Amino acid sequence: MFKILRTRLSQGHRTIDYPLSLPVLPQRYRGRLAVDPAKCQAGCTACKDVCPTGAIDVAGGVKLDLGRCVFCGDCVAACPSGAVAFTSDHRMATDRRGDLVLSGEELKLADGMGGELRKKLGRSLKLRQVSAGGCNACELDINVLNTVGWDLSRFGIQFVASPRHADGIVVTGPVTGAMRQALLDTFDAIPAPKIVIAVGACATGGGLYRDTGSTAAEASKVLPIDLFIPGCPPHPLTILDGLLRFIGTQVP
Amino acid sequence: MNDWTIARSGEAVERGAMATWAPSEFSTKVAAMRHAGGRLSQLFARPVGAVGEKRWRIYAVVAMDAESSLRIGAAEVGGDHPSYPSITPAWPAAQAFEREIFELHGIEPVGHPWLKPLRRPPGTEAPGTAGYPFYALSGEQVHEVAVGPVHAGIIEPGHFRFQCLGEIVQHLEIVLGYQHRTAEPMLAGRGAERRAMIAETIAGDASVGHATACALAVEALTGRSPSPRAQHIRGVALELERLANHTGDLGAMGMDIGFLPTSAFLGRIRGEYLNLTCEICGNRFGRGIVRPGGTRWDIDAELAGRLREKLSGLRDETLRVLDLLFSQPSVLARFEGIGALSGSMADDLGLVGPVARACGRDRDVRRDHPHGVYRFAHLPVALERGGDVYSRAAVRWLEVQRSLEFLLEGLGRIPDGAALTTAGESRPNAMAVGLAETWRGEATYVAFTDAAGEIDFVKAKDPSMHNWFGLAQALRGMEISDFPLCNKSFNLSYCGHDL
Numbered sequence: 001m002f003k004i005l006r007t008r009l010s011q012g013h014r015t016i017d018y019p020l021s022l023p024v025l026p027q028r029y030r031g032r033l034a035v036d037p038a039k040c041q042a043g044c045t046a047c048k049d050v051c052p053t054g055a056i057d058v059a060g061g062v063k064l065d066l067g068r069c070v071f072c073g074d075c076v077a078a079c080p081s082g083a084v085a086f087t088s089d090h091r092m093a094t095d096r097r098g099d100l101v102l103s104g105e106e107l108k109l110a111d112g113m114g115g116e117l118r119k120k121l122g123r124s125l126k127l128r129q130v131s132a133g134g135c136n137a138c139e140l141d142i143n144v145l146n147t148v149g150w151d152l153s154r155f156g157i158q159f160v161a162s163p164r165h166a167d168g169i170v171v172t173g174p175v176t177g178a179m180r181q182a183l184l185d186t187f188d189a190i191p192a193p194k195i196v197i198a199v200g201a202c203a204t205g206g207g208l209y210r211d212t213g214s215t216a217a218e219a220s221k222v223l224p225i226d227l228f229i230p231g232c233p234p235h236p237l238t239i240l241d242g243l244l245r246f247i248g249t250q251v252p
Numbered sequence: 253m254n255d256w257t258i259a260r261s262g263e264a265v266e267r268g269a270m271a272t273w274a275p276s277e278f279s280t281k282v283a284a285m286r287h288a289g290g291r292l293s294q295l296f297a298r299p300v301g302a303v304g305e306k307r308w309r310i311y312a313v314v315a316m317d318a319e320s321s322l323r324i325g326a327a328e329v330g331g332d333h334p335s336y337p338s339i340t341p342a343w344p345a346a347q348a349f350e351r352e353i354f355e356l357h358g359i360e361p362v363g364h365p366w367l368k369p370l371r372r373p374p375g376t377e378a379p380g381t382a383g384y385p386f387y388a389l390s391g392e393q394v395h396e397v398a399v400g401p402v403h404a405g406i407i408e409p410g411h412f413r414f415q416c417l418g419e420i421v422q423h424l425e426i427v428l429g430y431q432h433r434t435a436e437p438m439l440a441g442r443g444a445e446r447r448a449m450i451a452e453t454i455a456g457d458a459s460v461g462h463a464t465a466c467a468l469a470v471e472a473l474t475g476r477s478p479s480p481r482a483q484h485i486r487g488v489a490l491e492l493e494r495l496a497n498h499t500g501d502l503g504a505m506g507m508d509i510g511f512l513p514t515s516a517f518l519g520r521i522r523g524e525y526l527n528l529t530c531e532i533c534g535n536r537f538g539r540g541i542v543r544p545g546g547t548r549w550d551i552d553a554e555l556a557g558r559l560r561e562k563l564s565g566l567r568d569e570t571l572r573v574l575d576l577l578f579s580q581p582s583v584l585a586r587f588e589g590i591g592a593l594s595g596s597m598a599d600d601l602g603l604v605g606p607v608a609r610a611c612g613r614d615r616d617v618r619r620d621h622p623h624g625v626y627r628f629a630h631l632p633v634a635l636e637r638g639g640d641v642y643s644r645a646a647v648r649w650l651e652v653q654r655s656l657e658f659l660l661e662g663l664g665r666i667p668d669g670a671a672l673t674t675a676g677e678s679r680p681n682a683m684a685v686g687l688a689e690t691w692r693g694e695a696t697y698v699a700f701t702d703a704a705g706e707i708d709f710v711k712a713k714d715p716s717m718h719n720w721f722g723l724a725q726a727l728r729g730m731e732i733s734d735f736p737l738c739n740k741s742f743n744l745s746y747c748g749h750d751l
Binding site for chain 2: 010233
C-alpha cells in the first residue's frame with residue numbers, strides 16, 4: 001500500500017496542458033509536407049518517380065496528396081529545388097478528401113461538424129474503433145490518447161466497446177476484403193446521426209496497400225467519411241488536433 | 253544434391269546448388285531435424301517455371317540454434333493435384349505453414365490433421381466450400397462463445413470461438429485472415445526503398461525488427477553491407493522498440509487484472525520510449541530508420557547524449573513501476589498459473605520469443621544467430637520456467653532491464669563510419685535468409701534473386717505465425733475471463749500473421 005502511494009506520488013501530474021499550449025515535438029519530427037510549385041524545374045519528375053504510393057502528380061506543377069502520403073521523405077530527398085519539404089506542423093486533418101491534395105495553397109484544415117450535428121455530438125462524442133487492415137501503428141497511437149498524458153476523456157470524447165453506444169466510427173486500414181462486411185455491420189449498428197473518421201494513410205488514401213487487389217483502396221470507398229486524419233501513423237497530437245477541430249474545440 | 257544446404261542468417265547461397273529431394277524424402281528429412289536440434293523457422297512454396305506451368309518448389313528453413321546456422325532444403329512438386337506427405341503429424345510446428353502452402357498454391361500436405369483455412373475467415377471461404385469448418389463440442393452442458401472480428405478495444409480484428417463445458421474452456425479456436433492485405437507480393441521487385449517500407453508495416457508495432465530481418469536477407473543478395481555504425485543504430489532502434497512494447501504490454505496486463513496504478517504509469521512511459529525513437533527518425537514507430545545498406549537516420553554525439561540522458565531517467569522510473577507491479581501479492585496471485593504451457597508443448601508447436609523463453613526454452617535470435625551489433629554486445633537471454641502469464645511477464649521484465657543496460661552502454665560508443673552504404677555487387681540466382689529477434693520473437697525473411705540479380709521473390713514471417721496456436725493451447729482448462737490477460741501476455745500480431 002505504501003509502495004503504491006509512494007510510486008503514485010513520484011509519478012506526479014502528467015497530463016499535458018494542451019490545448020492551452022503546444023507540446024514540443026522532436027526536432028526531426030516529420031510533420032505536414034509543404035509544396036511550392038513555383039520552385040519546380042521544368043520537366044522534373046524526381047519526386048513523382050520516387051514516391052512509393054503514387055501520392056505525387058507533377059503535371060502543371062507539383063501536387064501532393066497527403067491522404068496517400070506515408071511521410072517517408074523520399075520526395076524531399078529527391079527534389080533538386082526544395083519544392084517539396086517537411087514542416088514541423090502537426091495539424092493536417094480535413095473535412096473533405098479533396099482538401100488533402102497540396103498544390104501550394106494553404107491546407108484547408110477541418111471545420112468539423114456543423115449546426116445540428118455539433119449541437120447533438122459536440123459535447124459528448126462516443127466512438128467505436130474498427131481496424132480494417134491497419135498495421136496496428138494507427139491503432140496504438142489512437143490508444144495513446146487514452147493514457148494519462150493525453151487524457152482524451154477530458155474533452156468529452158470516449159472510445160466505447162459497443163457500436164450501440166457509439167456516435168461514430170474511427171476506421172483504420174485500407175479496408176481488407178474480409179473486414180468490409182464487419183465494418184458495414186458496425187456502421188449499421190450505430191444509431192443515427194452518425195459520423196465516420198478515417199485515421200492514417202491506409203484509411204485516408206490506401207497508403208502502401210492501395211492497389212494490392214484485396215483492399216477497398218481507401219475507407220471512403222466503403223463508408224462516407226466526415227473527417228480525414230493523414231499520417232503513417234499520425235502523431236497522437238495530429239489525431240487529437242483532428243478530433244478537437246471536429247467537435248469545435250479551439251486548438252492552437 | 254542429397255544433403256542439407258548449410259548457411260547462416262544473412263548469407264547468400266546459390267540456388268542451383270540447393271539441396272533438392274523428392275517430396276516424400278523431403279518430408280522425412282525435415283521431420284527428422286526435429287530430433288537433431290532443429291527448429292522450423294520457415295516452410296513455404298514458390299511457383300517455378302513459366303506462369304501457369306503448375307510447378308512449385310517447397311523450401312524448408314530449419315534453424316540450428318546451437319550451431320548458429322541454418323539448414324535449407326527443397327522439394328519440387330507439380331501437376332494438377334500437387335501434394336507431398338504432411339510434416340505436421342511428426343512435427344506440429346509445421347501446421348500453420350502447411351496450411352498456408354495449401355491455401356496459396358493448392359499443394360496438399362497429405363495427412364495434415366488440421367487442414368483448415370489460414371487466412372480465409374467466414375465470409376471469404378474459397379468458392380465451393382461449405383462454410384468455415386469450426387471445431388465444435390456437443391453435449392448438454394456445452395456452450396459456445398464467439399467473439400470478433402470487431403473487438404471491444406482499439407485492436408486488430410480476429411475471431412475467437414470458445415468451446416466451454418460449464419465455466420471451463422475446453423478448446424479455443426482462433427480464426428484469422430481479416431487483416432490480409434496481400435502484402436507479401438509487394439515485397440518483391442519495385443525498388444529497395446518501397447520494400448523496406450512494406451516490411452515496416454508487415455507488423456507495424458515491430459517495424460524495426462521486420463525491416464532489419466528483411467534488410468539482412470536483401471543485403472546478402474545485393475552486397476550492400478551496412479557499416480558497423482549502421483548496425484549499431486539498428487540495434488539501438490530495435491531495443492527501443494522492444495522497450496516500448498514490453499512496458500506497454502506489462503501496463504496493459506495490469507489493466508486487465510484491475511491493477512490500475514501500473515497501467516496508468518506504464519501506458520505513459522511506453523509513449524516516452526516511442527518519443528525517443530521519434531527523436532532519432534521523426535516517427536514514433538521507427539519508420540525510415542532501417543534501409544537497405546544501413547540506416548537513413550544517423551545518431552550523432554549530441555543526439556546520443558540526449559537519448560542517454562532521457563533513458564537514464566526513464567530507466568529509474570520504469571524499474572520502480574515494474575518493481576511495484578511484481579511486488580503486489582494481488583498481481584502475482586492473478587498472474588501465476590494462468591495460461592500455462594509446458595516446455596514440450598513449446599517445442600511441439602515451435603514457439604518463439606518471450607513466449608518460448610517463458611517455458612524455459614533458451615532461444616533468442618540475438619544470441620543464436622547474431623547480426624550486427626549483437627555479435628559484439630551480448631544480451632543475456634531472459635528465461636523463466638513456468639510457461640504461465642507470470643513467466644511471460646517476468647521474461648519481459650528481465651528483457652526491459654537488459655535492453656536498458658544495452659542502450660545506456662551502447663549509446664556511448666557508436667562506431668564511426670557512414671550510416672548508409674550505397675554501392676554493392678548483387679548475386680544473381682541466389683537466395684538468402686535473414687533472422688531478427690523482434691520483441692515478439694523471430695522474424696524470418698527469405699529473399700531470392702533472378703538471373704539479372706533483381707529480387708524477384710520474398711517470403712516474410714512474423715513470430716505470431718508460430719505463437720497463435722500456443723495461445724489457443726494456453727486457454728485450455730482456463731476460464732473465458734482469463735482470456736484478456738492471457739491474450740495480452742502473448743500480444744500477437746494479427747496483420748503480421750495475415751500478411
